[in-house]
Amino acid sequence: MSDPLNYSAVTPRFGFPLLFSGQSQKEVTVNEALTLIDVLLCGSVEGVVTTEPGNPVPGQAWIVGSNPTGLFAGHADNLAAWTEGGWRMLVPQDGMMVMDRSIDARRHYSTGWSTVSSPNLPSGGTTVDMEARNCLTELVNALEAGRIISAN
Numbered sequence: 001m002s003d004p005l006n007y008s009a010v011t012p013r014f015g016f017p018l019l020f021s022g023q024s025q026k027e028v029t030v031n032e033a034l035t036l037i038d039v040l041l042c043g044s045v046e047g048v049v050t051t052e053p054g055n056p057v058p059g060q061a062w063i064v065g066s067n068p069t070g071l072f073a074g075h076a077d078n079l080a081a082w083t084e085g086g087w088r089m090l091v092p093q094d095g096m097m098v099m100d101r102s103i104d105a106r107r108h109y110s111t112g113w114s115t116v117s118s119p120n121l122p123s124g125g126t127t128v129d130m131e132a133r134n135c136l137t138e139l140v141n142a143l144e145a146g147r148i149i150s151a152n
Contacts, residue, residue: 039081047102056082105150
């Protein structure tokens, strides 16, 4: 006799709830999944916090920093999103990127959140190649304008 099929109740990456046959009040499950998708689809956060911010607006999200307190305790590095139903914690996955509005640059997750800051532009020296320096300055400015690296 073959083994019966076993299905998970949640998606493997983000734990979105899944429907199952004969389930009552499916709209609750679907609405919860859509709420979580809505948070991730936008891909932006207001910044990094260690405790819940005051007066959040539904749809706003933050990265939970290290050593969080209050409702965020135990959720370091998670995305904390405020919804009409309260806080939703999402565990980031390697490769995830979000736009951090507080620094106006992207953050990347790979076992922790990181961002790339602008390098120091060359100055001084005994031999000055102005064309190379101008090229480097233009490159850094373009990367900052594209929000690839942070000007902060």
